[in-house]
Amino acid sequence: MYKYLLFDADNTILDFDLAEEKALRETLSLSPLGFTEEVHRRYHIINDLEWKKLERGETTRERLRVDRFSNLFCEFGMDGDRYGKDAADIYAERLSHQSQLIDGAAEVLQRLSQRYKCYIVTNGITEIQRSRMAGTGLERYITHSFISQEMGCAKPSPVVFEMVFEYIGDSDRSAYLVIGDSLTSDIAGAAAAGIDSVWLSDGRSELPTYRVGALKELYKILE
Numbered sequence: 450m451y452k453y454l455l456f457d458a459d460n461t462i463l464d465f466d467l468a469e470e471k472a473l474r475e476t477l478s479l480s481p482l483g484f485t486e487e488v489h490r491r492y493h494i495i496n497d498l499e500w501k502k503l504e505r506g507e508t509t510r511e512r513l514r515v516d517r518f519s520n521l522f523c524e525f526g527m528d529g530d531r532y533g534k535d536a537a538d539i540y541a542e543r544l545s546h547q548s549q550l551i552d553g554a555a556e557v558l559q560r561l562s563q564r565y566k567c568y569i570v571t572n573g574i575t576e577i578q579r580s581r582m583a584g585t586g587l588e589r590y591i592t593h594s595f596i597s598q599e600m601g602c603a604k605p606s607p608v609v610f611e612m613v614f615e616y617i618g619d620s621d622r623s624a625y626l627v628i629g630d631s632l633t634s635d636i637a638g639a640a641a642a643g644i645d646s647v648w649l650s651d652g653r654s655e656l657p658t659y660r661v662g663a664l665k666e667l668y669k670i671l672e
């Protein structure tokens with residue numbers, strides 16, 4: 450009954466945790482701070498705080514991009530204003546080269562794209578996400594990628610999915626299936642838009658229509 454599979458990118462198709470770690474390691478190694486486990490740990494704490502601020506509307510995505518580094522430098526007694534922006538730019542550039550895949554992603558896209566139209570719907574920065582997807586060599590299986598920055602709205606807003614319906618030209622919600630790892634953005638967004646969803650997680654929740662622990666388990670639902 451499904452025709453269109455709407456895959457999230459980060460930690461669903463692309464291994465964001467690995468990509469972030471590599472890009473951070475390279476960025477901080479080039480900075481006066483250097484890369485240590487302590488710096489790495491503090492970065493994650495600061496980054497999480499900035500994302501919470503963004504969710505509450507207390508900052509913007511562009512400010513978050515730089516502030517997480519400026520604040521990190523400040524915390525270690527350095528001039529955040531001086532080093533923050535450079536680090537943010539280097540990080541974005543390094544991240545855009547990271548195309549590591551989640552287990553099974555290549556096979557699943559190759560196989561399911563023979564039967565369904567596959568799309569990417571991702572919250573992220575256009576240039577970085579396009580470059581990372583291009584690096585996977587899997588774009589031939591993807592009909593189109595929808596990226597929040599160029600759409601002007603992000604999951605969990607149901608507006609994202611309304612825009613997807615409009616682009617595809619099919620407003621029959623029962624034809625769509627969202628596949629993602631985030632309960633609060635992918636699954637909540639799908640629920641708000643009235644679309645079925647698959648939660649890629651080991652967790653428990655009533656919100657998704659289905660739950661899988663690994664991508665290849667999608668075959669049980671879709672074949």
Ligand SMILES: [Mg+2]
Nearest residue numbers: 457459460630
């Ligand atoms: Mg994700």
